[in-house]
Amino acid sequence: xxxxxxxxxxxxxxxxxxxxxxxxxxxxxxxxxxxxxxxxxxxxxxxxxxxxxxxxxxxxxxxxxxxxxxxxxxxxxxxxxxxxxxxxxxxxxxxxxxxxxxxxxxxxxxxxxxxxxxxxxxxxxxxxxxxxxxxxxxxxxxxxxxxx
Numbered sequence: 001x002x003x004x005x006x007x008x009x010x011x012x013x014x015x016x017x018x019x020x021x022x023x024x025x026x027x028x029x030x031x032x033x034x035x036x037x038x039x040x041x042x043x044x045x046x047x048x049x050x051x052x053x054x055x056x057x058x059x060x061x062x063x064x065x066x067x068x069x070x071x072x073x074x075x076x077x078x079x080x081x082x083x084x085x086x087x088x089x090x091x092x093x094x095x096x097x098x099x100x101x102x103x104x105x106x107x108x109x110x111x112x113x114x115x116x117x118x119x120x121x122x123x124x125x126x127x128x129x130x131x132x133x134x135x136x137x138x139x140x141x142x143x144x145x146x147x148x
Contacts (some may be wrong), residue, residue, distance in 0.1 A: 080110040
């Protein structure tokens with residue numbers, strides 16, 4: 001016998017429920033992807049700044065003299081501005097010529113502090129605004145006046 005009230009197929013409510021479930025899952029996945037992109041951007045900037053500070057440190061240790069670093073302190077050249085935080089400019093100008101007297105107004109910038117003596121204690125601090133958070137990265141090393 002054939003019944004008239006027997007429903008075959010999807011009702012409107014079932015379709016709306018499936019669309020809602022799909023939308024919720026899609027929004028969760030989209031939110032996770034946005035956070036992944038933000039973390040990747042953060043990590044890339046941190047990595048670039050870390051490599052730049054490492055390069056500055058290595059050049060000052062191995063390619064700069066005690067007197068050149070001491071001269072920075074005597075001339076009150078303590079800052080590297082944002083436009084000079086670049087590997088190409090570092091190779092082009094040289095580390096010693098990148099430092100200036102005036103503190104930059106905009107982040108990122110690098111600050112050097114030098115404690116004098118037979119062995120210079122050199123501290124590098126890089127102030128960077130990464131994803132609306134100010135981060136301070138610090139590196140310390142020593143440069144001695146040795147005679148061979």
